Amino acid sequence: MSGPVPAVGPRPAAEPGGRPHVIVVGAGIAGLTSAFLLQRRGCRVTVLESAGPENVGGRMGSVRRGGFFVDTGASLLSRRYHAMLQLAEMAGIGDRILPSSDVVGLMRDRRVHHMRVGSLPRMAAGLLRFAPFPSDLPKLMLDHIRIRRTLDWYDMSAAARHDGESVAGYAVRRGLRPGTVDHLLDPLCMLASLQDVERTSSIAPFMLLNSLLGGGGLFTFRDGVGLLPRALAAQLSVTHHAEVRQVEEDSAGVSVTWQAGDGTSERTERADACVLAVPAARAPDLYGQMDEPFAEFFRRVEYTGSVHVAFGLDRPTAERAVMVNVPRAEHPALVGVILPHNTAPGRVPQGRGLVMAHFRGSWSDRHRDLPEEQLVDHARAALRALRLVPETERHTTMTHVLRPGQCVVFRRPGDYRELARLSKAWPSSSRVRLAGGDFFTQSSTHHSICSAVQAARQLSGRLEPAHLPDRSSELIPASARTKGQP
Numbered sequence: 402m403s404g405p406v407p408a409v410g411p412r413p414a415a416e417p418g419g420r421p422h423v424i425v426v427g428a429g430i431a432g433l434t435s436a437f438l439l440q441r442r443g444c445r446v447t448v449l450e451s452a453g454p455e456n457v458g459g460r461m462g463s464v465r466r467g468g469f470f471v472d473t474g475a476s477l478l479s480r481r482y483h484a485m486l487q488l489a490e491m492a493g494i495g496d497r498i499l500p501s502s503d504v505v506g507l508m509r510d511r512r513v514h515h516m517r518v519g520s521l522p523r524m525a526a527g528l529l530r531f532a533p534f535p536s537d538l539p540k541l542m543l544d545h546i547r548i549r550r551t552l553d554w555y556d557m558s559a560a561a562r563h564d565g566e567s568v569a570g571y572a573v574r575r576g577l578r579p580g581t582v583d584h585l586l587d588p589l590c591m592l593a594s595l596q597d598v599e600r601t602s603s604i605a606p607f608m609l610l611n612s613l614l615g616g617g618g619l620f621t622f623r624d625g626v627g628l629l630p631r632a633l634a635a636q637l638s639v640t641h642h643a644e645v646r647q648v649e650e651d652s653a654g655v656s657v658t659w660q661a662g663d664g665t666s667e668r669t670e671r672a673d674a675c676v677l678a679v680p681a682a683r684a685p686d687l688y689g690q691m692d693e694p695f696a697e698f699f700r701r702v703e704y705t706g707s708v709h710v711a712f713g714l715d716r717p718t719a720e721r722a723v724m725v726n727v728p729r730a731e732h733p734a735l736v737g738v739i740l741p742h743n744t745a746p747g748r749v750p751q752g753r754g755l756v757m758a759h760f761r762g763s764w765s766d767r768h769r770d771l772p773e774e775q776l777v778d779h780a781r782a783a784l785r786a787l788r789l790v791p792e793t794e795r796h797t798t799m800t801h802v803l804r805p806g807q808c809v810v811f812r813r814p815g816d817y818r819e820l821a822r823l824s825k826a827w828p829s830s831s832r833v834r835l836a837g838g839d840f841f842t843q844s845s846t847h848h849s850i851c852s853a854v855q856a857a858r859q860l861s862g863r864l865e866p867a868h869l870p871d872r873s874s875e876l877i878p879a880s881a882r883t884k885g886q887p
Contacts (some may be wrong), residue, residue, distance in 0.1 A: 414735060420445045421673040421864040424657045426450075426645045426687065429459030430846055431837035432678030433633040434853035435860075437642030438877070439676075440637060441491070442488030442861050447672070448634075449643040457634045460805065463627025469755050470625035472477050474808070475846055476739045476757065477501070477724060478626065480519075480617035482847040484554065484854060484877050485629070491877075492632040494622070499745035499769060501619035507531050509584055511788060515722055517620030537730045540575050543587070548607045554851040556822030556853055557842045560604050567814050573602035583730035590724065591736045594811035594844070595705040595762040596791035602812045608843055619723065621744045622688055626846070648675050648688045648833060654879045655832050674832040674860050678853070680704070680807055681839040688833055695827070698819055706764035707808040710780035713799030714754030717742050718790050725789060734764040735783040738790060756790050758783065760810075765804070773802045810844035834860055 421444050425436040428450035440446045456462060460474035478485065478501075489495055503519035509531065516527020529535050555643035566574065568590050574583045582598060589606035590598050606627025622628040649656045653795075655675045660667045677684050685696035723744050726737040739757040742749045749755045758780040760768075768776065777800045784790055812820075824841040834856040835841070838848030854877045 403852055420638070422447070422614075423674045423684075423860060423864075424449060424655070424670065424672040424834075425676040425678060425835075426648070426657070427459070427639075427678035428457050428630070428634060428639055428648060429678055429849070430461040431849040431853040433630050433637065433837045433858075434850050435678060435834075435857045436637050437488075437492065437633045437677045438854065438857035439670055439860060439867065442857065444653075444673075444861075444864070446635055446637060447670070447761055448639040449645055450639055450656070451644050452641065454634075454639075454641050456699070457639070457799050458627045460808065461626055461849075463625030463628055464801070466711065466801040467713045469711070469713045469753070469799065470627065470749075471755070471801055471803070472625050472627065472741070472757070472806065473803055474626070476621065476626060476741055477744070478620050478846070479612045481612055482620075482850075484850050485847050486620070487877050488850060489622075489629055489632075492629065492631045494628060494635070497623045497628055498697075499623055501621045501744040502723050503618040504722045504743070506720070506725035507584070507588065507735075508725060508787065508789075509533065511731065513720065513722065513725055513789070518613045518647030520682055524613070528585075531821065532576045532583070532698070533584055537577050537581040537585075540577065541581075544575070548604070548681055550609050552611050553842075554848060555842070555855055556824060557604075557671050557817060557848075558824050561818040561821035564602050564604050564812075564815060564817035565873050566603050568598035568601050568603050570814070572598070574787050580730075583637055584728045587728050587730075588726040591761065594612065594809055595707055595736065595759075595765075596811040597729075597761075597763060600811065600813065602814045602816060604812065604817055612847075619744070620750055621741070623747075625741075633663075645687060648677065650675075650688075650831065650833050663780075673864055674834070676834050676853075676856050676860070678836040679808065680838070684835060686842075688831075692826075692858050695823055698823060699840070702810055703813070704807040705771060705811050706765050706806045706810050707762060707803070708760040708765040708776055709803040709805075710758045711776055711799070711801040711803070712756040712758070712790075712793045712797050713790050713801075714742075714756065714796045715798050716752065716792065717754040718756065718792050720790055727787065727789075729761070732783055732787055734760055734779070735787070736761055740790075753791060754796070756793055758881050762808070769804045769806070771877060773800075776802050776804075810839045812843075829859075830863070832860075834861065842864050 423444045425432045425448045436446045462469040462473040506513040514531040593605040593609040645659040647658040656670045666858040681702040685707040727735045736759040742753045836853040836856040838844045842848040
């Protein structure tokens with residue numbers, strides 16, 4: 402790294418009694434997880450967040466509209482997310498976890514085919530009934546078995562040896578038929594990254610398959626997925642509308658310069674360490690001492706935006722799946738719909754329905770700035786053309802449009818090779834750590850939690866152990882792979 406800058410003022414980081422002070426920048430799920438775990442480890446933690454409290458959780462948030470909790474990001478969570486489940490128990494909301502239905506729908510020829518994803522035999526049987534070319538499935542399953550050994554919630558670098566082509570290129574090399582690409586690989590790619598098969602690394606669909614296969618089904622939270630970050634934030638010191646300008650590191654600690662939303666003068670705060678849990682492209686600007694190879698890679702990280710349209714209904718839908726995926730062969734713009742009312746009793750008000758229509762990244766990039774009414778009309782037109790959830794025509798009581806510009810990072814062919822090189826090179830002595838799936842793993846809620854676990858563990862070891870009580874058992878174990886038990 403670049404040479405350390407002089408310390409700003411004296412070093413008041415550790416308070417009387419020797420508790421190290423850590424500043425966490427960002428109150429998304431990664432920042433809140435690392436802050437929560439470090440606080441439990443004995444640190445004094447300050448969280449600085451540029452947005453208001455209504456946006457806590459970032460891409461793992463929920464907003465209340467018309468009596469419904471509308472999720473801002475992923476709504477369907479896999480039982481393989483053991484670290485997330487354990488974190489919820491630690492945060493005191495284990496009783497708010499709801500076991501979800503595992504019935505999903507895949508559309509082909511304007512018809513929804515249902516399958517259950519909670520058990521491998523049932524999912525395999527459903528795929529065999531649905532797949533246009535069942536003879537392609539053995540190739541996909543064999544490749545999945547080969548690749549899944551390299552997929553790790555905490556470290557995706559081992560996947561590098563399988564990363565060198567796009568999903569479309571992989572399909573050509575393996576001789577998969579166009580129908581398999583259109584109706585299987587494209588939906589998996591959309592669920593993983595909202596990007597087209599021609600642009601995305603071939604790792605993406607196997608990563609998503611690994612979250613589902615043999616995982617024991619799905620779960621959700623009462624009051625939406627944003628319940629978890631809200632529960633974490635309630636137990637932390639979070640300063641909202643705090644715009645961080647600069648993070649500087651020296652041999653004694655870090656200096657974080659930030660400005661309050663009321664426009665008061667900038668202030669510089671000293672701490673023993675800092676966690677950056679911000680979008681990857683923003684990190685090099687905040688932390689100017691970052692080595693150039695990291696800065697260059699993070700600046701060119703590409704996000705996929707999206708448009709999500711929520712319909713609150715006065716009744717449930719006849720469609721019983723928790724999600725219906727729409728391949729591009731069926732519709733050029735719509736990815737599919739998520740139906741939270743079908744996940745579990747208590748997820749939405751009794752007797753009501755909630756439909757979330759999700760659009761492809763390429764379509765969203767072109768149409769995100771349209772007025773809300775036009776986006777609602779586009780969603781209704783797409784659903785009408787597919788003859789999907791007709792209840793949105795006459796039984797809607799609420800509509801709400803979300804248009805995140807940084808919805809998810811998609812990894813291009815070759816990105817995992819760069820991740821493998823960089824993830825091992827971050828200086829172990831650094832008092833600045835990165836937390837979030839956008840940096841060295843995968844852009845998902847669970848990868849972000851696991852990245853935060855790593856950051857908390859690394860800083861706990863870096864800060865003076867004599868100043869911390871021995872509560873290491875309270876950190877989520879940073880073990881291993883998606884195929885095993887985290």
